[in-house]
Amino acid sequence: MLFDTNYPDMITIEEGVYITARCIILAHSMHNRTKVVKGSVHIKRNAFIGCNTVILHGVTIGENSIVGAASVVTKDIPDNEIWGGCPARFIRKRY
Numbered sequence: 555m556l557f558d559t560n561y562p563d564m565i566t567i568e569e570g571v572y573i574t575a576r577c578i579i580l581a582h583s584m585h586n587r588t589k590v591v592k593g594s595v596h597i598k599r600n601a602f603i604g605c606n607t608v609i610l611h612g613v614t615i616g617e618n619s620i621v622g623a624a625s626v627v628t629k630d631i632p633d634n635e636i637w638g639g640c641p642a643r644f645i646r647k648r649y
Contacts, residue, residue: 558579561592576605583611601617607621609627628642
């Protein structure tokens with residue numbers, strides 16, 4: 555697992571979150587090689603993040619949500635949903 559080393563204070567991971575192998579969580583990116591774009595990342599309780607997933611800045615992953623392996627998360631994921639793909643998109647609700 556790799557956390558953004560420039561802005562680690564902008565990453566919040568709540569209790570019960572399960573993050574598997576080789577995930578990357580970024581709280582910033584470069585825009586046109588000149589401007590740093592920052593945004594906090596919040597992973598809520600009991601979320602599951604599949605291996606090789608990249609979570610970009612400014613994203614919230616909802617409580618009890620699942621992110622499939624090798625996904626790239628570019629926008630918020632609501633509570634109790636399953637998302638996957640590159641970029642990650644809605645698959646279905648959790649029951």
